[in-house]
Amino acid sequence: MSSLQNPSKLYWTLLAHSLCLTPLTKLIWDSALHRLGPHPVHTLTHQTGFWSLTFLLLSLAVSPVRSLTGFNWVFVWRRSFGLYAFLYASLHLAVFLIFESGPGLFQELFGRRYTLAGTASFLLLLPLAVTSTKEWKRRLKKRWGLLHKLVFPATALAILHFVWLVKWDIQEPLKFAVIFAALLVFRSPWGRQAIKRLRPRAAKTAKRDG
Amino acid sequence: MKAQPPTEKDVTPQEVYLKRRALLKAVGIGVISMGLGGLLSQVKSSDTVGIKAGGSDEFGNPVNPMNHATGFTNYYDVSVDKRRVQELAQRIRTDEWTLSVGGAVHKPITYNLDDIAKKFPSRQEICRMRCVEAWSVVLPWDGFPLGDLLNASEPMGSAKFVRFESKLDPTQFVGQLNKAYPWPYFEALRMDEAMHPLCMMAVGMYGQPLPKVNGAPIRLVVPWKYGFKSAKAVIKIELTEEQPQTFWNVTNPAAYGFWANVNPDVHHPNWSQASEYRLGFKEKIPTLLFNGYGHQVAHMYKGMDLRALY
Numbered sequence: 001m002s003s004l005q006n007p008s009k010l011y012w013t014l015l016a017h018s019l020c021l022t023p024l025t026k027l028i029w030d031s032a033l034h035r036l037g038p039h040p041v042h043t044l045t046h047q048t049g050f051w052s053l054t055f056l057l058l059s060l061a062v063s064p065v066r067s068l069t070g071f072n073w074v075f076v077w078r079r080s081f082g083l084y085a086f087l088y089a090s091l092h093l094a095v096f097l098i099f100e101s102g103p104g105l106f107q108e109l110f111g112r113r114y115t116l117a118g119t120a121s122f123l124l125l126l127p128l129a130v131t132s133t134k135e136w137k138r139r140l141k142k143r144w145g146l147l148h149k150l151v152f153p154a155t156a157l158a159i160l161h162f163v164w165l166v167k168w169d170i171q172e173p174l175k176f177a178v179i180f181a182a183l184l185v186f187r188s189p190w191g192r193q194a195i196k197r198l199r200p201r202a203a204k205t206a207k208r209d210g
Numbered sequence: 211m212k213a214q215p216p217t218e219k220d221v222t223p224q225e226v227y228l229k230r231r232a233l234l235k236a237v238g239i240g241v242i243s244m245g246l247g248g249l250l251s252q253v254k255s256s257d258t259v260g261i262k263a264g265g266s267d268e269f270g271n272p273v274n275p276m277n278h279a280t281g282f283t284n285y286y287d288v289s290v291d292k293r294r295v296q297e298l299a300q301r302i303r304t305d306e307w308t309l310s311v312g313g314a315v316h317k318p319i320t321y322n323l324d325d326i327a328k329k330f331p332s333r334q335e336i337c338r339m340r341c342v343e344a345w346s347v348v349l350p351w352d353g354f355p356l357g358d359l360l361n362a363s364e365p366m367g368s369a370k371f372v373r374f375e376s377k378l379d380p381t382q383f384v385g386q387l388n389k390a391y392p393w394p395y396f397e398a399l400r401m402d403e404a405m406h407p408l409c410m411m412a413v414g415m416y417g418q419p420l421p422k423v424n425g426a427p428i429r430l431v432v433p434w435k436y437g438f439k440s441a442k443a444v445i446k447i448e449l450t451e452e453q454p455q456t457f458w459n460v461t462n463p464a465a466y467g468f469w470a471n472v473n474p475d476v477h478h479p480n481w482s483q484a485s486e487y488r489l490g491f492k493e494k495i496p497t498l499l500f501n502g503y504g505h506q507v508a509h510m511y512k513g514m515d516l517r518a519l520y
Contacts, residue, residue, distance in 0.1 A: 038274075038282035038489040039345055099492060104484065114480055164480055167343060168462050169290040169390065 016077075020084045023051045024091070041099045048092035053162065055085035056155045057179050064186040067195045079132055082151065086129040089122055089158075114164035121157035124150045155180055267336045267348050269502065271488070274347045276416045278489040280423050284341060285442060287376060287383040287395055288423070296423045302382045302443070304427040311359060313448035314369035319362065323413075323427055329362070330354040332413055337433040339440070340472045340501045345487045351431055352414030357405040360449070365401070369449035372404040373397070374430055374441040383443075391461060397441040398454040398468070399432065402510050408433055408503060411444075434503040436470045467520040471511065472501035476520045 027047055030036050036043040059081035066074050096115075100108055109115050128148055130136070137144045159180060162173035185191045265273045280296055288299045309326065312318040321329075332352040340346040360372065378394035380386040386393045403409060412431045413420055420426040425442025432439045438458050448454075458466035465479050474484045474497040485494040500507050 038278040038347075039487060040492050041487060042345070100494070104482065108482065112481060167284075168458075168465070169286075169388075171290060 017080070020055070020080070023047060023088070041095065044095045044099075045092065048088050048095060049162070052085050052088035052092055053155075053158050053176050055081050055088060056151070056158060057176065057183065059085060060151065060155065060180070060183045064183060064191075064195070067186075067192075068199060070199060083129060083132060086125050089125055093118075093122055114161050117157045117164060118161035121154045121161060124154035124157065128154070152184075265336055265350060267338055271338065271348045273336055273350050274489050278347055279349055279415065280421050282345075282347075282489060283423050284343070284437065285423060285425070286385050286388075286391065287393070287443070288385045290385065290388070298384055299421075299423040301384065302422045302426065304422070307427050307445070309428060309445055309447065311363040311447045311449075313373070313450055314366040315360075315449055316364035316366060317362070326413065326428065330358055330411070334417070335410060335431075337408075337431060338501055339431075339433065339437050340486060340497065342436040342438055342466070342470070342478065342483075344481060344483060344485070344497075345489060346497075346501075347489045350416055351410065351412040352417065353410040353412035353431060355407050356409045356411050356430065357407065359411055359447070360404060363449075365449050368451050370401050371450045371453050372399050372401060373448045373450055373454040374399075374444050375446040375448070376441050377443045377445045392457065395441055395457050396454070397430065397439055397456050398450075399439070400453075400510075401449075403432070403507075406507060406510070408506055434472060434500040434507045436472060438466070439470050469511075469516075469519050471499075471516065471520075472497060473499055473516055473520070475499075476517055 027036075027044060031040070031044075034040075059078050062074055062078040062081065066072060096109075097105070109119055128150055131140060131144065131147060140147060159173055159176050162176065163170050166173060186195070267273075282292055283295050284292065285295045285299065288295050288302075304323075307323050308320050310318065310320040332354055334350050334352055336348060336350045338346055338348050356372075374397045376395035377383065378386060380393075399409070410431050411428055412425075413428050415421070415424060420429065425440075425444075428444055429442040430440045430444060439456075453468065456466075456468055458470075459468055472483075477483050483497055486497045487494055498504070
């Protein structure tokens, strides 16, 4: 609501959301113009998967960024990034269900390790998306934070899903794995110590708020 | 069971088609080679409404537009990223190329490209190419039977296998800087496979010299096996008595065997091989045993357990 009272903030918010929706807009645009390339289903699958993982990592980066910089306003983006990750993951799954549908669908969803990891990751994200509202946060109290720790196994499974589907070269999934590992290090006791030393005041502020 | 009816966008009016062909010839693949490069290749590869080559395979599957072949290629010697292969492949130099045929032969010969063009006249063959990644494409190759090339060197009776080696030069093939792989690329066939009339050396496609991204100046084409068997940019062919090792088998033996015959019942550890996407289509089609060439090649594998010898 505060963004409505502050026009400049509203513009920035709208701009940021437009950026988050740009990959989707581009896919719809390219789809309408038959510009998805020689293998349209591959493009749709890869792009939606890529952006889902990217937004998952962005949502995980919010807390460390706040601790490091002391900018509390970044915190509202944790939820948005998480929901965008879920949006792209849903589209990713939808593309799979639409184009892979057939007699072997069940086998394809659960019978192969890469799809099993992907499906599991999606099922873990589902309750997080449902309980992302303030209402649910209030209702679940302390359990809300515990529940939302599921984002860590969900991200790990999503990266594993990527590792298991490539032919052999794991360069691209490895980039996501490295960033994920770095974000986990930030959260470790060692990482928290380092942040405290780097920005003693910011860390204190973050601790008080969190 | 979904067939592939030609869709609206597959029909190109004759005059448009002729104009496009004329334009293509005028502009030439040279422009791309000279590397207006990145941008042009981006546009081409992202546009499925491409230049039609016309024609179809023996099942009536239409030949794919050329930009499918050039814009969606696995060529790890150049890059593992399909989106960058076309641009990076332009560093490949095909002049002063030689191809040697040696090993267990009575007459080892080293050819240059002119020798090959003179001695082995090309003809067009429309073939399906099935990638191990469960997509496929119908291509009009220009080439000649590998058997003609081997016979010219008079194979010894002891020759049982044929080994192919691709050019090694990381300054041109920048993917070879990636030390995760055992460069140079090497592949192999059993003698009877190599002598099969379907097995050919391609020097062109779509009536033009082979594009750099598709393995210029000369490559192997084995239509009933997964695409990785069809080595690109070949410089050396050797006849051997022992079964040679192959690039992907060395890299990941659990997933890639020596034989690599297209088989809908033998799956990749990570994904199904039962069906495939034909480039340009959004529906999966069933994969055929030996990529649909079974009536011509199945006899070579009689008595072989195709599950064990994948």
